[in-house]
Amino acid sequence: MNFPYQDIVLRSIAVYFFMTIVLRIFGKKELSQLNTADVILILLISNSVQNAMVGPDTSLTGGLIAALVLFIINFIIKKLIHRYKVVGDLLLDKPQILIHDGKLDFKTLSKLDISDEELKEAMREHGIEFFKNVKLAMLEIDGTISIISEDQKNLKQTHYKRRHNRKNLQKF
Template structure:
């Protein structure tokens, strides 16, 4: 295997093919393809909601993996050359940088592209219409609550879905107080045990 790699590495005929575009692709095409795919994905994710960014169940994971494989051919076409792949990657990075700059300069564009925050629960009351709009089930809400460190939905005061797909979960005040008291008691017990061990050690000496 190493002999074959060495032969290919020192083969003069391999280098021009590696650093030249395929005959089926042109420079403008290699630049335009990633831009069109990037813009299309931004629009599609905006239309179909933030579920793909927020809660990835097995079905959503299959969609994401299939989507990446599907758009690969749309970006590079039939060109498998090294320079063609680099041109496509650079075009993607540049369009992403440009889009980030536009969002930074114009907040209206950011709202149009990412949307607003969605309140799924407020004052311990679930907004069922918003939950249905995001196509989330009671099991999804329970998973979000558990990941935030709460035992059940009843312990939560507010759940907000940010435009970036992350969840903000706030517990009820009494739950927060109970958790704080529990942590303090655990630390007191730990300190008491350490003092007892230290006292026993000093008595032996």
């Protein structure tokens, strides 16, 4: 038995998993704060994969089925991530330590392309002036930089969102 929209369902599933893999490879941190180029990229990607999902069926029903399939897959993946650690490990980034007890982790900062200026900006937003006053700085899975200071009185509920992924690192 062949469901009339089976092709759209299968194509939508394939595009969803392709986009998940590509975002995992290229890093979700780049999407933590969108700039103009990021918005253009997202619009172009959505336009380029639209035909891959619906094929020759450009009807309203075909488009709605493709969208419904994407919502269902996303719902299922989120449930699997919460239920099975291995799925979360495959699909989600891990938080990364950037500074611990005032000492910068240069290897991690280099790997993540985080410059000293980005780190200093995050520190200023948390009211911290010097690296030595940072007890812990983490790049969270959503791309924000969380900072805990030596002086717990300076702990603020703000998050620094990375603006872009710099290719040329400045020397620390």
